[in-house]
Amino acid sequence: xxxxxxxxxxxxxxxxxxxxxxxxxxxxxxxxxxxxxxxxxxxxxxxxxxxxxxxxxxxxxxxxxxxxxxxxxxxxxxxxxxxxxxxxxxxxxxxxxxxxxxxxxxxxxxxxxxxxxxxxxxxxxxxxxxxxxxxxxxxxxxxxxxxxxxxxxxxxxxxxxxxxxxxxxxxxxxxxxxxxxxxxxxxxxxxxxxxxxxxxxxxxxxxxxxxxxxxxxxxxxxxxxxxxxxxxxxxxxx
Ligand SMILES: [Zn+2]
Ligand SMILES: [Zn+2]
Numbered sequence: 001x002x003x004x005x006x007x008x009x010x011x012x013x014x015x016x017x018x019x020x021x022x023x024x025x026x027x028x029x030x031x032x033x034x035x036x037x038x039x040x041x042x043x044x045x046x047x048x049x050x051x052x053x054x055x056x057x058x059x060x061x062x063x064x065x066x067x068x069x070x071x072x073x074x075x076x077x078x079x080x081x082x083x084x085x086x087x088x089x090x091x092x093x094x095x096x097x098x099x100x101x102x103x104x105x106x107x108x109x110x111x112x113x114x115x116x117x118x119x120x121x122x123x124x125x126x127x128x129x130x131x132x133x134x135x136x137x138x139x140x141x142x143x144x145x146x147x148x149x150x151x152x153x154x155x156x157x158x159x160x161x162x163x164x165x166x167x168x169x170x171x172x173x174x175x176x177x178x179x180x181x182x183x184x185x186x187x188x189x190x191x192x193x194x195x196x197x198x199x200x201x202x203x204x205x206x207x208x209x210x211x212x213x214x215x216x217x218x219x220x221x222x223x224x225x226x227x228x229x230x231x232x233x234x235x236x237x238x
Contacts, residue, residue, distance in 0.1 A: 004030035005110050006095055028110060036091035040084055040238060048082045048213060050238055069213065074182055078220040080230050082210050083118055084238030085111075092237045096208055108148035111236050116153050118234060119204065126204040126232065128158045131219055134166045134186070146206045149236070159200070162219055163190050187222045200226070205233040 001010045011030035029037065043052040045063040047070075052063060062070070069075045086092055119128070130146035138144060150158055167186045205219050210233070220231040 002028075004028070004033055006030075006033045033091070036089065038087040038089060038092075040087055046081075047079070048210060048238065049084045051087070065213065069217065075217055078217040078224060078231070079213065080232050082213070082216065082233040082235060082238070083122060084210050084235045085114055085118070086237045088209060088211070088237040096237065108145070108151050112149050112151040112153070115149055115206065115234050115236065116156075119153070119156060123202075123204045123232060123234070124155075126202040126230075127200050128153065128156045129162060129203050129205050129219075129223070130158070130160055131205055131207040131215065132160065132162050132164045132187075134164045136166050145208050149206055149208065161189055161200075162187050162222065182218065182221055185218045185221060187219045189222060189226060200228045202230045203228050203232075205231065207233065207235050208237070210235040210238045 002013045003010055005028040007030060009030055009032075040049060040051055044050065045052055045066055046061040047066040048063060050063045050065070052061075060067075069079075070077070119126075128150065130144060130150060132138075132146070133141065133144050147160070150156070164186050165188075167184070200223070203223050205216055207216060210216065216233045216235075220233075223231050
């Protein structure tokens with residue numbers, strides 16, 4: 001018997017057909033969790049990696065949301081690309097919530113290697129920047145989930161150049177207000193690192209979820225202001 005890394009229920013670990021066929025090797029999870037963990041697949045938005053359906057597909061291979069970001073001069077090409085691994089479904093929502101608020105570091109052990117593989121495949125050499133928490137949130141939570149996702153990233157330059165100030169919850173805001181939030185950006189470059197841009201041509205932001213894309217774009221905005229040419233992001237779920 002083994003305990004499932006996600007739900008802690010015990011299950012019998014035995015080779016399944018999918019494992020024999022090398023389709024899925026996440027045997028640290030019980031079958032119930034494994035079935036609910038859905039990888040993003042099929043046609044995806046070329047910018048944010050959202051699964052494209054007829055109703056959210058704009059002309060040039062990106063979703064309506066990204067099209068709106070691209071149309072606005074202030075947010076145009078802030079974030080060059082986001083890659084997410086899983087669908088942000090109810091299961092993922094609960095899993096990530098337990099991870100964030102109960103401090104389940106073990107889930108970082110599950111997700112960190114998966115993000116690392118994608119990093120090595122698509123963004124090798126990019127300077128890795130975890131999305132920071134504000135000092136107050138960090139004290140409340142005790143750890144930064146984005147930093148935990150970098151566990152075991154051996155061949156990566158990790159440079160936590162960003163800092164974050166306290167602000168109200170973003171989910172309460174409308175899209176119009178979210179656009180205004182670039183004037184009141186919670187992110188800034190740490191003072192001691194003000195002249196860092198020469199070494200930072202390509203940066204990759206790490207966070208757990210891509211929801212509206214505002215947080216990542218606010219962080220990207222600060223980096224582009226200091227001359228970083230390309231800013232991409234890697235997130236667990238979209
Ligand atoms: Zn489970
Ligand atoms: Zn998109």
